[in-house]
Amino acid sequence: MKPIDDRNFKEKVIEITFSIPKGRVTTYGTIATLAGIPRAARIVGGILNSSSVRYNLPWQRVLNKDGYLSIKNGLIDSKKLQKELLEQEGVEVSAEYVVDLNRFGWYGEEKGYER
DNA sequence: CGCGTGACTCAGG
DNA sequence: TCCTGAGCCACGC
Numbered sequence: 001m002k003p004i005d006d007r008n009f010k011e012k013v014i015e016i017t018f019s020i021p022k023g024r025v026t027t028y029g030t031i032a033t034l035a036g037i038p039r040a041a042r043i044v045g046g047i048l049n050s051s052s053v054r055y056n057l058p059w060q061r062v063l064n065k066d067g068y069l070s071i072k073n074g075l076i077d078s079k080k081l082q083k084e085l086l087e088q089e090g091v092e093v094s095a096e097y098v099v100d101l102n103r104f105g106w107y108g109e110e111k112g113y114e115r
Numbered sequence: 116c117g118c119g120t121g122a123c124t125c126a127g128g
Numbered sequence: 129t130c131c132t133g134a135g136c137c138a139c140g141c
Binding site (some may be wrong): 117118119120121123124125126127128 | 130131133136137138140141
Binding site for chain 2 (some may be wrong): 027028029032038039040041042043044045046047048049052059062063064065069070071072078079
């Protein structure tokens with residue numbers, strides 16, 4: 001397997017985010033794990049926060065571990081937008097902004113990461 | 116170049 | 129069962 005460089009963590013996160021299949025979602029923790037730092041879920045959030053727009057990432061497919069859209073909706077209507085985007089892809093989002101990870105969760109299997 | 120902060124997670128009370 | 133605290137470390141100012 002490929003060695004993990006902290007320097008490339010951001011790059012990994014971006015790559016993985018792009019790798020999320022349409023109609024599926026994943027969690028910050030999963031991305032962090034796939035990127036090589038299991039407990040860097042927060043960092044993933046920070047990266048998406050600053051890079052999602054820049055790199056045009058499908059950040060809407062990234063949720064917290066409970067399947068909840070933990071994005072801050074204070075600055076913009078991101079949460080609402082995220083719900084809309086996910087529904088367009090066929091992902092069911094409840095009125096409480098929660099996705100059933102049991103059905104839509106993706107953990108990098110099809111990508112060959114497998115932890 | 117140093118410090119504060121966070122779109123998270125887990126463990127303990 | 130719900131709430132609180134601490135750990136994680138890259139990014140931005």
